[in-house]
Amino acid sequence: MSPIISVSNLSKTYGSGFKALNNINLGINRGEIFALLGPNGAGKTTLISIICGIANPSQGSISIGGHDIIKDYRAARSMIGLVPQELHTDAFESVWATVSFSRGLFGKPKNPAHIEKVLKDLSLWDKKDNKIITLSGGMKRRVMIAKALSHEPQILFLDEPTAGVDVELRKGMWEVVRTLQASGVTIILTTHYIEEAEEMADRIGVINKGEIILIEDKATLMQKLGKKHLTLQLQHKLDAIPEALAAYKLELSGDGRVVTYDYDTKGDRTGITSLLNDLRNAGIRISDLDTTQSSLEDIFVSLVRAP
Ligand SMILES: Nc1ncnc2c1ncn2[C@@H]1O[C@H](COP(=O)(O)OP(=O)(O)OP(=O)(O)O)[C@@H](O)[C@H]1O
Ligand SMILES: [Mg+2]
Structure with missing residues (x-):
């Protein structure tokens, strides 16, 4: 057309x-x-x-x-x-x-x-x-x-x-x-x-x-540039992220009680399921979890701010 x-x-x-x-x-x-x-x-x-x-x-x-x-x-x-x-x-x-x-x-x-x-x-x-x-x-x-x-x-x-x-x-x-x-x-x-x-x-x-x-x-834009952010509250304080979980590039909060994980929304392989499995295998127990998705506003700001 x-x-x-x-x-x-x-x-x-x-x-x-x-x-x-x-x-x-x-x-x-x-x-x-x-x-x-x-x-x-x-x-x-x-x-x-x-x-x-x-x-x-x-x-x-x-x-x-x-x-x-x-x-x-x-x-x-x-x-x-x-x-x-x-x-x-x-x-x-x-x-x-x-x-x-x-x-x-x-x-x-x-x-x-x-x-x-x-x-x-x-x-x-x-x-x-x-x-x-x-x-x-x-x-x-x-x-x-x-x-x-x-x-x-x-x-x-x-x-x-x-x-x-x-x-x-x-x-x-x-x-x-x-x-x-x-x-x-x-x-x-x-x-x-x-x-x-x-x-x-x-x-x-x-x-x-x-x-x-x-x-x-x-729709394509939100999928292509959209990111998801997973926040995990831990039952027990963690001193460091175990080596076995290094591939996920997790972030541990200063008090050792919150782990965050950023992943993109491209395709359907978000890796969350395997992350949760691997956490369990490493003996890490979760008390709560929450995900947020980036908005068009986040995407816009990152585009316009880019050099
Ligand atoms: N008549 C004009 N003479 C000289 N410069 C102008 C004139 N009109 C607009 N400009 C300049 O051209 C640029 C673009 O202005 P424009 O009004 O198109 O922006 P905009 O994207 O619509 O902004 P806004 O979101 O504030 O409405 C600005 O730097 C403005 O100062
Ligand atoms: Mg204008």
Whole structure:
């Protein structure tokens, strides 16, 4: 399947001379949820802005649904909805007008039923009074989503959709995103909430200092880079790890009562069963054990920290 968005050899140097993107190559598959992660200033917003035609590339090319974003600007842009990171709050005098106006920008005929549905889906509609509700910060973000959906785009960019949004609303936002995906929309989102990517994304891209340092299926990524950590509480104090157990590279706590074992989650041979057998054979008795698995957050931090 050919990607719905294809970014080739994209670089961006701002007027200041700062190189914000360096030779980005990226394909977004139709219908996926792609999470773009990266520290502040990594280049996420720059990349999205260029794909959406808000900033100009310095080098490289981008096509959306086969349309070049420069040569075939209108066709490319009509496929995209963008919820920007920065909200322009003065644009909210009339939610109805602002959302309808967004649709008009794409030359689509008026469709009040669609606008009303979008607003209702985003809980921006007061059913009791049958009118648009008064907006808080989180609601304004939903208005931005409503605007982005007004022209029925096939691709939706969400640049930090849940920044500053409370837990309940964030979960509501995830529901909206899932519903959109189910209706066939391709979604690219950026977030600093790693658990959001862990929860939502089909694929994860990590960008750091203007370069993509990783693109991977979420499941593969967690399996490939995920580590498990086993903690064993001992019944009796141990002075040292017996020689017979050296291969496991166990760590013994200072007080001699806790042994820890790190192993990766690749394949199904975790070695735990044989470790427990070998411990028993060495006469070591366990009073309790506990395992923890590394999260996407651990993986992300280790990737971005790497030299
Ligand atoms: N208009 C501009 N002129 C010059 N430099 C810019 C401009 N916009 C962004 N930059 C720089 O480009 C780099 C990437 O910025 P960008 O906004 O793309 O980062 P980001 O990954 O979206 O960060 P955040 O997570 O904070 O939103 C930063 O170093 C930023 O200072
Ligand atoms: Mg940004």
